[in-house]
Amino acid sequence: MTEFAVITHLFVSMVFLERNVHSANLVNLTGMKITVGITDDQSLFVKSLTLLINSFEHFTVVLQATNGEQLLEELAKTEPKPDLLLMDVNMPEKDGIEAARIIRDLYPQCKIVALSVRDDDTTVINMFKSGCSAYLLKDVNPDELERALNEVYTTGLYNGDASNINYRRLLKSVETAPQITDREKEFLLLAGSDLTYKQIATRMHLSPRTIDGYREALFEKLNVQSRVGMILEAVRRQLISIN
Amino acid sequence: MTEFAVITHLFVSMVFLERNVHSANLVNLTGMKITVGITDDQSLFVKSLTLLINSFEHFTVVLQATNGEQLLEELAKTEPKPDLLLMDVNMPEKDGIEAARIIRDLYPQCKIVALSVRDDDTTVINMFKSGCSAYLLKDVNPDELERALNEVYTTGLYNGDASNINYRRLLKSVETAPQITDREKEFLLLAGSDLTYKQIATRMHLSPRTIDGYREALFEKLNVQSRVGMILEAVRRQLISIN
DNA sequence: AATAAATACGGGTTTTTTCCCCTTGCCTGT
DNA sequence: ACAGGCAAGGGGAAAAAACCCGTATTTATT
Secondary structure, three states, X not given: OOHHHHHHHHHHHHHHHHHOOOOOOOOOOOOOOEEEEEEOXXXXXXXXXXXXXXXXXXXXXXXXXXXXXXXXXXXXXXXXXOOEEEEEOOOOOOOHHHHHHHHHHHOOOOEEEEXXXXXXXXXXXXXXXXXXXXXXXXXXXXXXXXXXXXXXXXXXXXXXXXXXXXXXXXXXXXXXXXXXXXXXXXXXXXXXXXXXXXXXXXXXXXXXXXXXXXXXXXXXXXXXXXXXXXXXXXXXXXXXXXX | OOXXXXXXXXXXXXXXXXXXXXXXXXXXXXXXXEEEEEEOOOHHHHHHHHHHHHOOOOEEEEEEEOOHHHHHHHHHHOOOOOOEEEEEOOOOOOOHHHHHHHHXXXXXXXXXXXXXXXXXXXXXXXXXXXXXXXXXEXXXXXXXXXXXXXXXXXXXXXXXXXXXXXXXXXXXXXXXXXXXXXXXXXXXXXXXXXXXXXXXXXXXXXXXXXXXXXXXXXXXXXXXXXHHHHHHHHHHOOOOOOO
């Protein structure tokens, strides 16, 4: 999916939002339940959410996993494939973004609904780029979750409302957000530890001056003035994680 | 609760663990359900966990909240008080540790079961100090959760098993863990932002030298060599949070 | 073919951090 | 009453981080 397609997608989303178009419930005409897979690193959440979704009129949970890797394994042996995949963004082993990308290519019939604690612009963008159809925050109420699942199944898209993701702000940040490169992420990973830049240079087989270049670029891109600020901002944007 | 009492508590826990004593199910002799309150910052988790716990034979959820402040409000108007309170440790407004302390004093009849993503020694210790009766990780399976709730209700204590908190390691860390003072935490809060020590000194109305003293003390206590390391370790130990 | 962006490197300067060494007073628990 | 922890302050020096000035090559996009 290109950058342009994402923006288009979001524009379409906004139009839906503004016209207040709510598709009629086309589900359950056949009496068949819509099948759902759940992936989250907290197994207790997976299991309790399963009960909640099974309590929805048209839905049944057919797959559970606690990380991206496991999700792909389960997905391979699940037949037929689930209609919807509800997945957490930050998981160990294989995170939501990677997993979504693979699923989009392998099983395009499965619509992906991202579920996250964090209303972080770049993460949302990355999830949409990786092929997810909706992005919900974990503080949605069950009613809205059900509405979202319904709408993603019928229209292939869901926008949330004022209480959820702010697509307008998002769209703005897509245009202005600078990209962080792979090499910069490698650097960030090492910068987010108890090492000096000189030590980082050695580990990356680079000169200290090159490292300083990355630092400078990232200060600019993340809009910070110190290494501590850089690391904290990187953690907030899910570029790295503490551990 | 004194440090000694905590250690004693943990010792008792370990003895229970080692003897593999499982109390007979004394619950439900009267046919009454055990009442449970749930607090977690993710409302979706609260609502789905409610379904799970209501599906347990002897339990019924009578209170829901999404932060410590709200929990206390709800608790004030709930009558009779819930037998058990399942609560997250890290929440906005009022975190699990503060909330637990207040509840222990105001409503000692409510047994507190802490629920957290993080197996962090000092946090576990602090929760026990604040009066919680059990500490479960969020990756417990429903069976173990039910067993834990039963055991806390009947014996006032639960230890988890190998898959959960490692009490042996915990006990060791209680003995060796240095205490971080309030003033040091204040400093950490500011150090965990895009400020220089000089700026922090101004904000805390202290001389830069004094700030340097805090820095030095914390490097020692947290066993790190740099400001970045200090902040990351502080985040890991839940002394501060990124935001 | 040209522009842009990512990658890599160099020298020099200033500011900040880190690391030693130190004193004083105040409060709390034993 | 006194030990120990805490708050507050300090000098001097070395190391690291941050901020300037640049250059060159490759790769992708237009």
